[in-house]
Amino acid sequence: MAGWISLHRKLMDNPIYSNANMLKLWIHCLMKATHTEREQLVGNQMVHLEAGEFVTGRNSLFDEFNKGAKKDEIISSSTLWRWLNRFEEWQMLNIKKTTKFSVVTVINWSDYQGAEQQVNSKWTTDEQQMNNKRTADEQQVNTNNNVNNTNKDNKDNKKEPSHKQVYDEDSEPFILATFFYNQILKNDPKRNKPNLQTWSDDIRKMMEIDKRDKKEIGVLMRWVQQDDFEKANVLSPSKLRSRYTALLLKMNNTRPSNVATFKPPVYERSTTNEQPDDRGRNGEHTSPFGNVRLYK
Structure with a gap:
């Protein structure tokens, strides 16, 4: 595979930038994607690919990503596929799955990658022109910065870093x-x-x-x-x-309700038949319903 890809500086604001392996997987996707519309034979099936698309699967992705990696640096196929699906959640790519393979489409491919790789001489000329323009622009920016340096520093000190941490599912x-x-x-x-x-x-x-x-x-x-x-x-x-x-x-x-721990007094009927007056000889309370003894 020959040619080159472009990386936009906005990638530094993406959550994957703080995870080396996720960043490697994204670059892998960009490098696998085709620059031009073409046909690719997958097994006994011919697959039509647009610019920015590539064919992959769990096994092929595992082999390509871990090529040359040490044993303790190998990333499992399930983790790689989980990250790929997370890219889709973040609207970085789309995955069209079949029973035998998947076609991955990098979103906004043409916006960042442009046309097919250019001839070296033309690229060198364009790069020189870009560098010259960049130098002039940087000089103008430096002049403006010298004038507003104090205010800019104060604003920057109030800004929180744009760095975003990515949390794995086992964290x-x-x-x-x-x-x-x-x-x-x-x-x-x-x-x-x-x-x-x-x-x-x-x-x-x-x-x-x-x-x-x-x-x-x-x-x-x-x-x-x-x-x-x-x-x-x-x-x-x-x-x-x-x-x-x-x-x-x-x-x-928060405590259990007092009602749950409250126990009412126990009343027990007396077995004596003596009822000389309102209070019996043995201290029992009397009533028309019989003698009752109160236990506290």
């Missing part, structure tokens, strides 16, 4: 996020599935920033979905985090 935040969603489903089976990556990030903040214990978080998640009032109000980790202290105090102060 503690993702496990807790899934657990909380399952607790909500017990009360609302038709509840739409949330963005578990966003939920996982809120849970990570509880553990790392707020220093909350993961077991305590899980207990509180179960409790809020069992409480008659809170189960309708706390439906996300962000809400749980914002009210964490109040909810924890409420959970810890």
Whole structure:
């Protein structure tokens, strides 16, 4: 396979940029995609491919991705396929599945990759022109930056980093996020599935920033979905985090009702037949219904 692909700088803002193997898988998809419309023989079937498409499967993807990898660096086929489906959820590609293979389409391929690879001499000329224009633009930007440097620095200091962390399904935040969603489903089976990556990030903040214990978080998640009032109000980790202290105090102060532990006094009828007056010789209370002894 010859030729080249383009990588846009916007990739640095994508969640996969913080995961080396997911980034490698995305680059693999870009390199596998065809630049031009063509036909490809797959087994005994001819498959028509548009620009930006390629044919793959679990076994072929596993072999190609792990080529030359050390034993402890090999990524399983199930993990690779899960990541590929996650790319589809993030609208980076589409997967058309058949019983024998899958056709993957990279979304917006033509916007970022352009036409087929160009002749080296023309590429060199274009690159030189681009570099010259870039130099002039950078000089203008530097001049503007010198004038507004102080204001820009102040604004940049207030900005939060755009870096987004990706949580694997076996990570503690993702496990807790899934657990909380399952607790909500017990009360609302038709509840739409949330963005578990966003939920996982809120849970990570509880553990790392707020220093909350993961077991305590899980207990509180179960409790809020069992409480008659809170189960309708706390439906996300962000809400749980914002009210964490109040909810924890409420959970810890919850006690069984006093009615459950109250025992009424026991009354027992006397076996004596003596009824000399309102109070018998042996201290029994008398009434038209017989003698009754009170035990406290």
